[in-house]
Amino acid sequence: xxxxAEKSTAGKKSSDSVTWIVSSVYPExxxxxxxxxxxxxxxxxxxxxxxxxxxxxxxTLGYSSSDHLKLVRDGTVPMADTLLSSVAGDEPLLGIGSxxxxxxxxxxxxxxxxxxxxxxxxxxxxKWNQKILYIAPWPLTGFxxxxxxxxxxxxxxxxxRTFDDLTxxxxxxxxxxxxxxxxxxxxxxxxxxxxxSVMTSSTSAVDSKFWEVLDYYLPVSVMAGSNALAINLxxxxxxxxxxxxxxxQIGKExxxxxxxxxxxxxxxxxxxxNENGITTTQPSExxxxxxxxxxxxxxxxxxxxxxxxxxEIIDNYYKKIGRNGK
Amino acid sequence: MExxxxxxxxxxxxxxxxxxxxxVGLSLLLVAFGSLIFFTDTPPLNVLTNILWNQTNxxxxxxxxxxxxxxxxxxxxxxxxxxxxxxxxxxxxxxxRLIHVNIVASTMFAAVSGSSAATTATVGKITMPELLKxxxxxxxxxxxxxxxGTLGFLIPPSMLMIVYGISANVSIGALFIAGIVPGIIxxxxxxxxILIRCLINPKxxxxxxxxxxxxxxxxxxxxxxxxxxxxxxLGSIYAGWxxxxxxxxxxxFGSIFxxxxxxxxxxxxxxxxxxxxxxxxxxxxxxxxxxxxxxxxVGYLGLPGKLTxxxxxxxxxxxxxxxxxxxxxILLGCxxxxxxIILMTLPLALPLIKLAGFDPLWFGIFLILMIEVAQIxxxxxxxxxxxxxxxxxxVLKIAKYSxxxxxxxxxxxxxxxxxxxIVTWVPNL
Amino acid sequence: xxxxxxxIDKINxxxxxxxxxxxxxxxxxxxxxxxxxxxxxxxxxxxxxxxxYFMAAITFLGLAFTLKEKGHIRMVFIYKIFKGNKxxxxxxxxxxxxxxxxxxxxxxxxxxxxxxxxxxxxxSMQLSKTYLAIPQFILPLGSFLVSLQFIAEISRTVLKNxxxxxxxxxxxxxxxxxxx
Ligand code: NA
Ligand code: NA
Numbered sequence: 051x052x053x054x055a056e057k058s059t060a061g062k063k064s065s066d067s068v069t070w071i072v073s074s075v076y077p078e079x080x081x082x083x084x085x086x087x088x089x090x091x092x093x094x095x096x097x098x099x100x101x102x103x104x105x106x107x108x109x110t111l112g113y114s115s116s117d118h119l120k121l122v123r124d125g126t127v128p129m130a131d132t133l134l135s136s137v138a139g140d141e142p143l144l145g146i147g148s149x150x151x152x153x154x155x156x157x158x159x160x161x162x163x164x165x166x167x168x169x170x171x172x173x174x175x176x177k178w179n180q181k182i183l184y185i186a187p188w189p190l191t192g193f194x195x196x197x198x199x200x201x202x203x204x205x206x207x208x209x210x211r212t213f214d215d216l217t218x219x220x221x222x223x224x225x226x227x228x229x230x231x232x233x234x235x236x237x238x239x240x241x242x243x244x245x246x247s248v249m250t251s252s253t254s255a256v257d258s259k260f261w262e263v264l265d266y267y268l269p270v271s272v273m274a275g276s277n278a279l280a281i282n283l284x285x286x287x288x289x290x291x292x293x294x295x296x297x298x299q300i301g302k303e304x305x306x307x308x309x310x311x312x313x314x315x316x317x318x319x320x321x322x323x324n325e326n327g328i329t330t331t332q333p334s335e336x337x338x339x340x341x342x343x344x345x346x347x348x349x350x351x352x353x354x355x356x357x358x359x360x361x362e363i364i365d366n367y368y369k370k371i372g373r374n375g376k
Numbered sequence: 377m378e379x380x381x382x383x384x385x386x387x388x389x390x391x392x393x394x395x396x397x398x399x400v401g402l403s404l405l406l407v408a409f410g411s412l413i414f415f416t417d418t419p420p421l422n423v424l425t426n427i428l429w430n431q432t433n434x435x436x437x438x439x440x441x442x443x444x445x446x447x448x449x450x451x452x453x454x455x456x457x458x459x460x461x462x463x464x465x466x467x468x469x470x471x472x473r474l475i476h477v478n479i480v481a482s483t484m485f486a487a488v489s490g491s492s493a494a495t496t497a498t499v500g501k502i503t504m505p506e507l508l509k510x511x512x513x514x515x516x517x518x519x520x521x522x523x524x525g526t527l528g529f530l531i532p533p534s535m536l537m538i539v540y541g542i543s544a545n546v547s548i549g550a551l552f553i554a555g556i557v558p559g560i561i562x563x564x565x566x567x568x569x570i571l572i573r574c575l576i577n578p579k580x581x582x583x584x585x586x587x588x589x590x591x592x593x594x595x596x597x598x599x600x601x602x603x604x605x606x607x608x609x610l611g612s613i614y615a616g617w618x619x620x621x622x623x624x625x626x627x628x629f630g631s632i633f634x635x636x637x638x639x640x641x642x643x644x645x646x647x648x649x650x651x652x653x654x655x656x657x658x659x660x661x662x663x664x665x666x667x668x669x670x671x672x673x674v675g676y677l678g679l680p681g682k683l684t685x686x687x688x689x690x691x692x693x694x695x696x697x698x699x700x701x702x703x704x705x706i707l708l709g710c711x712x713x714x715x716x717i718i719l720m721t722l723p724l725a726l727p728l729i730k731l732a733g734f735d736p737l738w739f740g741i742f743l744i745l746m747i748e749v750a751q752i753x754x755x756x757x758x759x760x761x762x763x764x765x766x767x768x769x770x771v772l773k774i775a776k777y778s779x780x781x782x783x784x785x786x787x788x789x790x791x792x793x794x795x796x797x798i799v800t801w802v803p804n805l
Numbered sequence: 806x807x808x809x810x811x812x813i814d815k816i817n818x819x820x821x822x823x824x825x826x827x828x829x830x831x832x833x834x835x836x837x838x839x840x841x842x843x844x845x846x847x848x849x850x851x852x853x854x855x856x857x858y859f860m861a862a863i864t865f866l867g868l869a870f871t872l873k874e875k876g877h878i879r880m881v882f883i884y885k886i887f888k889g890n891k892x893x894x895x896x897x898x899x900x901x902x903x904x905x906x907x908x909x910x911x912x913x914x915x916x917x918x919x920x921x922x923x924x925x926x927x928x929s930m931q932l933s934k935t936y937l938a939i940p941q942f943i944l945p946l947g948s949f950l951v952s953l954q955f956i957a958e959i960s961r962t963v964l965k966n967x968x969x970x971x972x973x974x975x976x977x978x979x980x981x982x983x984x985x
Contacts, residue, residue, distance in 0.1 A: 395882075396883065397884075397897075397899070398879065399879040400880070402907050406907065424914060425918035425944070428911075432860055433860065433940065435853040435854070437857075438831055438859065612839070617839055618839050622838070625831070625832045625839075650825035651821060654821050655870065657864060658864060658870070658871035658877070663878070
């Protein structure tokens, strides 16, 4: 490479090509990393190598997901893949997808995603100077425990790992004791007994080999994560209109593909944990309804402090899925 | 080749700044800052501020000052002196006699403190005057402590393992357990060396008082406080009361409790312990933050990927790769401290190591051993500084005394590379 | 000028003690959390979050005092090449001025970082919903204190040189490192 190529690694444009790096805290190997790889491959092909996107996975750039909104806004990184709920401290609306027990299954979660998307696009562009290229889901988050959970009673006395305000409130609501721990302490804390339960997705359960330290999985949809791939708006606008269109179009393709893939992924991952000795306990309908009921206050309180669009979103969402959240 | 140009520019500037008396942390900051400006379009200060905040706003990182604090409290109470008095009668029959106290006391302190420098300082403060007063061989006395003090990082708890665990996303608990067996092997290695040297030349360890079994039994209670602290810290982790990080606070609490119960710390001593900790922490954290900035810049430049790809094309075998790593870490260890070494090389080394089929857990222990080496190589070696302060001998002289320890640690590196099970067997139980 | 140096020294000593108090407080928080969790199977909620803020404070408030105590590591083997007071004074002034410049820039940058959080009203994601601008203020504060200390060190070096107070003592170690 010549002098230009050297400078291009972090967002410098030479006359005819551009290279952007993407900050991500997830490994290259999971569906989030694969999504970015897929996107960059397609964009590179469609633009004849004019637009190059390089992934920096595993948080190698030293940032947490919660830093991303501001970093992309300022162009400190041109692109980032961000867990939306992690930036709710900067933009509360983006946390709406992680409200507890808002959806019962992946289909309902998808419906919520469709309702929120235009609102997210708008706030990202107008307030945070970035364009969302696609939003990809995680499998639903359930309870993973050492003892089997059959009824609400069984939550009492558990020590559950929590990582933010909402998970802490859920833990309190079901009657377990919340233990906020950094992610890299979770495995050993489970093995020594500092905690005995976690709320996470089957993907993370497989990544962390939770079958070594846990025995049961309760597949209720506590919540689910969503990750957005976003690009700094100035960088995006520096492209010609045609290339911009191409990127948006490819974003749509990758998004459809990822939603389809994750619907399957959740089941595959569950099979993997079952094969390794974790028992899945299907929750009774009674338990699901009880869980929705005892967490109602959390959703209400969140809505009362949230931006006005949030209420609109929730109303439209319930209309769309044809049931009432109360 | 562009990565060569970029790497050499970075290295050259670093040597220039370091050599011209600029602080280690500031040299790293300046070089990283310059690299972002010259080689990328990234706003360099935005990157820096995020790093400064993320590196310090960390509930895991606080274990660092807390373990230093615990060492400071022990050091300023008479708990550490009692350890020496308690161990002395037990060592009197071994060839090398009291020099073994260096090893045993270091091993015990390593099990309660998270840092090598803290271990060396605490043990050396007591053993050095006693050994030199009794005319023990200077080189063997100082050199063996320089080596044994490094056990502070290998035997859990360990601040370096916490830093590595966070950066490499490896379970800290598993790392702690993995360090125990290599730590004991290393301690035995150091003692064996003393034994052999003193069998060949008994004059190295002059004859002193003889002790009876009754003396030995009477000395046992003096070992109680440190034993209690060991059990408390390790017990709190393995009983599921505390996480590895929280155990640091348990250690502080235990050492203050012991110092109060034995009435062996003054108010001034306590204040000195607090201020001493703040200073050591600030010193280490400045380098940690700067090194982290440096490694982020290296990430922006895409150097790890390019270098990994480059070394990938060399088609090195597993062992060739490890030999290159050993040489690289010995060289880096001469000028950098352990935290910088881990943080700066990890984005580069970890992908390579994984590609070659090594377990990141195993690599953690490998890295800790290489950093133990770095502790005793000049010009920058923390254990050398500590012993320089304690004995007055020059850093270079102490480094020469430490050469046998250096060789013993490298030997262990070779052994765990050939038999990785020594490291991974226990954590996988 | 001597008064200024003394005042800066004193201020930074006070902040070092504040850092010490925060460290002791962190120990208390963690021990309380362990007890509450083990004995009452409950939590005090803020431990993880606040010990993290305290760690930032312990570090940033201790940097300046550590500089004054010559606790930060620098390699001074070059002293051996340029013997004599004058060269040493020039080298010291050079590194102090570089240090001052670096920390003035860090002060401004971290102040903008803090200001951004203040304006955006960024809150923590934990139950406390703490405004992050509050703990983040420690960064520009600590960096500013270091800048002050560099000014004090420059003044001290100039003063000593003028008064001829620098002893021509050969330091037998090639490095400065304290605190261990
Ligand atoms: Na240790
Ligand atoms: Na060294």
